[in-house]
Amino acid sequence: MTEKRDYYEVLGVSRNASDGDIRKAFRSLARKFHPDKNPDDSDAEKKFKEVQEAYAILSNPEEKRKYDMFGHNGPGGSPFGPGGFQGVNISLDDLFGGGFDGIFNQFFGSSRRRSTKGDDLIYRHTVPFQVAMDGSEEEIEIEALRNCKDCDGSGSKDPKNVKSCPACDGRGRVERLERLGPFTQRSVSECPSCGGMGKIISDPCDSCRGQGRSQQSKRVKFTIPPGITSGVRLRMRGYGGASRTENGLPGDLYIEIEVQRHPWFERDSSDLLMGLPVGFSDLVIGSKIELPHIDGKSLTVKIDAGSEPGDTIEIKGRGLPIQGSSRRGSVMVVLKLDMPKKLTREQKKKISSMADLLGSDTEGIEDRIRREASRRRG
Ligand SMILES: [Zn+2]
Numbered sequence: 049m050t051e052k053r054d055y056y057e058v059l060g061v062s063r064n065a066s067d068g069d070i071r072k073a074f075r076s077l078a079r080k081f082h083p084d085k086n087p088d089d090s091d092a093e094k095k096f097k098e099v100q101e102a103y104a105i106l107s108n109p110e111e112k113r114k115y116d117m118f119g120h121n122g123p124g125g126s127p128f129g130p131g132g133f134q135g136v137n138i139s140l141d142d143l144f145g146g147g148f149d150g151i152f153n154q155f156f157g158s159s160r161r162r163s164t165k166g167d168d169l170i171y172r173h174t175v176p177f178q179v180a181m182d183g184s185e186e187e188i189e190i191e192a193l194r195n196c197k198d199c200d201g202s203g204s205k206d207p208k209n210v211k212s213c214p215a216c217d218g219r220g221r222v223e224r225l226e227r228l229g230p231f232t233q234r235s236v237s238e239c240p241s242c243g244g245m246g247k248i249i250s251d252p253c254d255s256c257r258g259q260g261r262s263q264q265s266k267r268v269k270f271t272i273p274p275g276i277t278s279g280v281r282l283r284m285r286g287y288g289g290a291s292r293t294e295n296g297l298p299g300d301l302y303i304e305i306e307v308q309r310h311p312w313f314e315r316d317s318s319d320l321l322m323g324l325p326v327g328f329s330d331l332v333i334g335s336k337i338e339l340p341h342i343d344g345k346s347l348t349v350k351i352d353a354g355s356e357p358g359d360t361i362e363i364k365g366r367g368l369p370i371q372g373s374s375r376r377g378s379v380m381v382v383l384k385l386d387m388p389k390k391l392t393r394e395q396k397k398k399i400s401s402m403a404d405l406l407g408s409d410t411e412g413i414e415d416r417i418r419r420e421a422s423r424r425r426g
């Protein structure tokens with residue numbers, strides 16, 4: 049057996065030749081030794097194959113690195129499998145386009161079996177506002193394409209009867225070169241022989257009719273962390289649809305959380321905002337108001353005497369949990385003056401007498417306006 053020639057030598061390029069140089073050298077040699085140009089010339093045929101093999105390796109970055117390191121005696125034997133390199137049917141026309149690269153790269157997918165990932169799914173899940181405070185353990189039921197239980201995903205009554213599809217070599221996809229005017233385009237499509245499954249089943253499983261997969265409902269448990277906001281998507285890796293190829297990874301499940309509104313709180317990340325309608329007397333003489341709160345303890349809002357409508361009271365540490373921290377945001381209480389809408393004659397009389405009592409008339413109206421203006425302007 050003759051010693052295998054160095055790939056760089058085969059293509060006649062130096063070891064530090066660029067990708068472009070390698071491609072150029074391959075094209076010109078492949079044209080020179082192409083079987084169409086050299087009918088019945090076994091020597092040219094051998095050279096054509098040799099050039100193809102060298103290019104298959106040197107045009108694939110990963111294989112090239114391995115070759116540069118180990119030469120022909122790399123670990124794991126021939127990168128083309130036990131049969132060695134078999135050659136590729138490239139038409140002379142293809143050699144003028146660039147699309148042939150893909151054919152060569154396909155060789156190296158076979159051992160890892162390039163797989164098609166299953167579908168990603170999105171599921172919208174609504175939770176009460178309280179969950180933003182406490183977090184929760186949730187359980188939902190989703191419908192997704194899953195491996196058939198009866199045949200364990202093989203699609204066959206007897207898993208031993210499954211044969212790898214010869215048309216696509218079990219990959220489920222075929223690569224084709226298409227000529228579009230002066231261009232050669234590489235297109236990857238589902239293998240028509242096996243419908244993308246990569247295998248041929250002679251006695252299909254009854255439950256899934258040979259698909260290996262069927263729509264099944266599944267319970268999914270997940271944890272919602274405290275402090276969650278609406279619109280956040282939790283990713284459950286591998287909980288999506290099953291892949292159509294046997295060794296393919298399943299897709300992912302995204303659970304988009306919708307947090308219901310609180311009856312009175314608005315949210316500003318971990319802060320809770322609320323308006324608190326209080327009476328005139330609460331503002332004038334001050335007051336303490338107790339409210340039920342989402343953390344289970346009552347919330348005391350302390351209104352200082354002399355407060356004004358629009359004043360904000362911050363209660364620190366009683367807002368929502370801040371994600372990734374043990375702290376909590378604040379509750380921001382904006383004071384609103386709760387104006388009585390309809391007064392009885394009796395009430396009007398009392399308020400009028402109270403105005404006299406407060407003596408708001410002792411200061412002239414212009415003085416009052418001036419005082420307001422200077423406070424507003426700081
Ligand atoms: Zn089945």
Ligand SMILES: [Zn+2]
Nearest residue numbers: 213216239242
């Ligand atoms: Zn196939």
